[in-house]
Amino acid sequence: MxxxxxxxxxxxxxxxxxxxxxxxxxxxxxxxxxxxxxxxxxxxxxxxxxxxxxxxxxxxxxxxxxxxxxxxxxxxxxxxxxxxxxxxxxxxxxxxxxxxxxxxxxxxxxxxxxxxxxxxxxxxxxxxxxxxxxxxxxxxxxxxxxxxxxxxxxxxxxxxxxxxxxxxxxxxxxxxxxxxxxxxxxxxxxxxxxxxxxxxxxxxxxxxxxxxxxxxxxxxxxxxxxxxxxxxxxxxxxxxxxxxxxxxxxxxxxxxxxxxxxxxxxxxxxxxxxxxxxxxxxxxxxxxxxxxxxxxxxxxxxxxxxxxxxxxxxxxxxxxxxxxxxxxxxxxxxxxxxQFSWPGRFQLLVEGPFKWFLDGAHNEMSVSKAAEWFIESSDGQRAPPTRILIFSQVSEQRDAAIVLERLATALNTVHIHHVIFTLYDPQQDFDSPTGEGKPHFCGRIR
Structure with missing residues (x-):
């Protein structure tokens, strides 16, 4: 031993x-x-x-x-x-x-x-x-x-x-x-x-x-x-x-x-x-x-x-x-x-013309709420926005297909122009305080 x-x-x-x-x-x-x-x-x-x-x-x-x-x-x-x-x-x-x-x-x-x-x-x-x-x-x-x-x-x-x-x-x-x-x-x-x-x-x-x-x-x-x-x-x-x-x-x-x-x-x-x-x-x-x-x-x-x-x-x-x-x-x-802040939960980031709606929902219940928040927040814009969904699910405890199906159902009232699925790379370097790790895109659906 x-x-x-x-x-x-x-x-x-x-x-x-x-x-x-x-x-x-x-x-x-x-x-x-x-x-x-x-x-x-x-x-x-x-x-x-x-x-x-x-x-x-x-x-x-x-x-x-x-x-x-x-x-x-x-x-x-x-x-x-x-x-x-x-x-x-x-x-x-x-x-x-x-x-x-x-x-x-x-x-x-x-x-x-x-x-x-x-x-x-x-x-x-x-x-x-x-x-x-x-x-x-x-x-x-x-x-x-x-x-x-x-x-x-x-x-x-x-x-x-x-x-x-x-x-x-x-x-x-x-x-x-x-x-x-x-x-x-x-x-x-x-x-x-x-x-x-x-x-x-x-x-x-x-x-x-x-x-x-x-x-x-x-x-x-x-x-x-x-x-x-x-x-x-x-x-x-x-x-x-x-x-x-x-x-x-x-x-x-x-x-x-x-x-x-x-x-x-x-x-x-x-x-x-x-x-x-x-x-x-x-x-x-x-x-x-x-x-x-x-x-x-x-x-x-x-x-x-x-x-x-x-x-x-x-x-x-x-x-x-x-x-x-x-x-x-x-x-x-x-x-x-x-002063309340909780990054990764119903978080909106604005970078120039881009708005990022970020949420770490990881089960069927929470992902539906995240979708509702996204729809409500993005519907009020003057011009119809281009909506891009970036999705990743890394868990041995949950079925990603079920979570994705629930998300798709919740988003069926809006048009999603692009979908990007990402993989988790355990070797990805997040050690930099600026978070310079690069996302790994594994697929795209139009």
């Missing part, structure tokens, strides 16, 4: 950190047969009450690894021998975390939450620093870890990465005993936020909840569920009830639980899971105080995401903000919306 030794001779820079991080990618997600005996694994009832266990729980090992890097979580007070240990157990809680799960709109909701908190902090002094952890990244891995919305600097990413990696590999652990890609970068985010003195952090789950690597957060200030749908069914499925069960795993006793409106069967599961945790889930509606004409709130799904974010921030401030300034002002709300 291979041993992993501390990398004393390797350049401890950003590139080396990314090389190690990429080496920890899981080649294929294994499935677990019903009855598998893994730590922390319970039986997940499907719609018929039968167990349905899918995917290796990525939460396994996270508590031990956090302990190894000096950030213990949820340790019984009876086991604490000194004040230093008590301080360590409070480090994760000191981040004041809002934990967000869901199928659609997680990233946008997290970005709205961060923007409102940052606006409030500028006026009141709390929080002085925000942290935002999201997945996946758009171009560069460090985009997953943001402080005051800015991706963590590459030198800091490397510094905190190697502090984590050295602590985990110090005893010559085998590679199997070390975290995989998502586990590792989540550990780096916890470590970076603590070291940087973040006072409010938003954590997006990867693609689950109950067994997600981020679910070592035992005392979130607030938990949030965004719209649910059929995605990651190989790990979470096979039906919406199973998916809702997994997502609701982030609910914690003593922490307010919020959710976007859900279909009836999913909402029932969320209520039941909340009851099990001793909390009540509140379903959020569109907030009437939001400005009617803000471009950041278009299409309508963004208005809903913003409403949920606003509800989460209000709950958060009620719990954590100084009592003399515990509410968002109308100016905070307008500033939070005005």
């Amino acid at each position: 291979n041993k992993v030794m501390p990398l004393q001779l390797m350049d401890r820079n950003y590139k080396s950190a990314i090389d190690i991080l990429n080496s920890r990618r899981r080649l294929k997600r294994p499935s677990i047969a019903p009855g598998s005996n893994l730590p922390g694994l319970s039986r997940i009832p499907d719609a018929k009450g039968k167990p349905d266990l899918k995917g290796t729980p990525s939460i396994v090992g996270m508590r031990q690894w956090l302990h190894q890097i000096g950030h213990s979580v949820c340790v019984s007070l009876s086991n604490l021998d000194n004040f230093t240990d008590r301080e360590k157990t409070a480090e994760i809680d000191s981040l004041n975390i809002i934990h967000v799960a869901g199928t659609k709109g997680k990233g946008s909701t997290c970005a709205f939450i961060e923007s409102f908190l940052r606006a409030f902090g500028k006026r009141t002094g709390f929080p002085q620093k925000t942290g935002l952890y999201t997945s996946p990244h758009l171009i560069f891995p460090e985009e997953r870890i943001r402080i005051d919305f800015q991706p963590i600097a590459r030198d800091l990413f490397a510094k905190y990465f190697f502090e984590v990696w050295d602590a985990l590999s110090r005893d010559g652990n085998s590679s199997r005993a070390l975290p995989r890609y998502l586990q590792l970068i989540a550990l780096v985010s916890f470590h970076a936020f603590i070291k940087e003195g973040v006072e409010a952090a938003i954590f997006e789950t990867h693609h689950g909840g109950e067994y997600d690597a981020t679910n070592v957060i035992d005392h979130p200030v607030t938990t949030v569920i965004t719209p649910l749908g059929m995605d990651h069914v190989k790990q979470l499925g096979p039906n919406i009830e199973n998916i809702a069960w997994h997502k609701a795993g982030i609910f914690k006793r003593g922490s307010p639980a919020l959710s976007s409106p859900q279909e009836a069967s999913a909402a029932e599961i969320l209520r039941n899971r909340a009851f099990e945790k001793g909390v009540e889930v509140h379903f959020v509606e569109n907030d009437p105080c939001l400005p009617a004409d803000a471009l950041q709130l278009k299409p309508d799904v963004q208005r809903m995401n913003c409403s949920v974010a606003l509800a989460a921030v209000r709950r958060f401030l009620h719990e954590k903000a100084p009592k003399d300034a515990a509410t968002l002002s109308s100016l905070d709300i307008l500033q939070g919306i005005g």
Whole structure:
């Protein structure tokens, strides 16, 4: 069995950190047969009450690894021998975390939450620093870890990465005993936020909840569920009830639980899971105080995401903000919306005569919304535009043909003049901060 030794001779820079991080990618997600005996694994009832266990729980090992890097979580007070240990157990809680799960709109909701908190902090002094952890990244891995919305600097990413990696590999652990890609970068985010003195952090789950690597957060200030749908069914499925069960795993006793409106069967599961945790889930509606004409709130799904974010921030401030300034002002709300940005989601870029409508939709549900947004945004032009669709789907979890079929159906009311399909080249160089990698065009349909 291979041993992993501390990398004393390797350049401890950003590139080396990314090389190690990429080496920890899981080649294929294994499935677990019903009855598998893994730590922390319970039986997940499907719609018929039968167990349905899918995917290796990525939460396994996270508590031990956090302990190894000096950030213990949820340790019984009876086991604490000194004040230093008590301080360590409070480090994760000191981040004041809002934990967000869901199928659609997680990233946008997290970005709205961060923007409102940052606006409030500028006026009141709390929080002085925000942290935002999201997945996946758009171009560069460090985009997953943001402080005051800015991706963590590459030198800091490397510094905190190697502090984590050295602590985990110090005893010559085998590679199997070390975290995989998502586990590792989540550990780096916890470590970076603590070291940087973040006072409010938003954590997006990867693609689950109950067994997600981020679910070592035992005392979130607030938990949030965004719209649910059929995605990651190989790990979470096979039906919406199973998916809702997994997502609701982030609910914690003593922490307010919020959710976007859900279909009836999913909402029932969320209520039941909340009851099990001793909390009540509140379903959020569109907030009437939001400005009617803000471009950041278009299409309508963004208005809903913003409403949920606003509800989460209000709950958060009620719990954590100084009592003399515990509410968002109308100016905070307008500033939070005005400075909101989430690249790759309903993003419009204008370059001379060209308008780029960019969206990272990757499943049938989201791609339909992206198409609706494109049609609505491009229909109002004076002269009929030339529309070019550039499409790529890179996933072992989803059928690209089904996603493309749904996109074609959604776009059937407008004329698409050209279609370009692109391939993902794993050797493509995106290391340049200017993103000078070239697209690979594999076909064109007129």
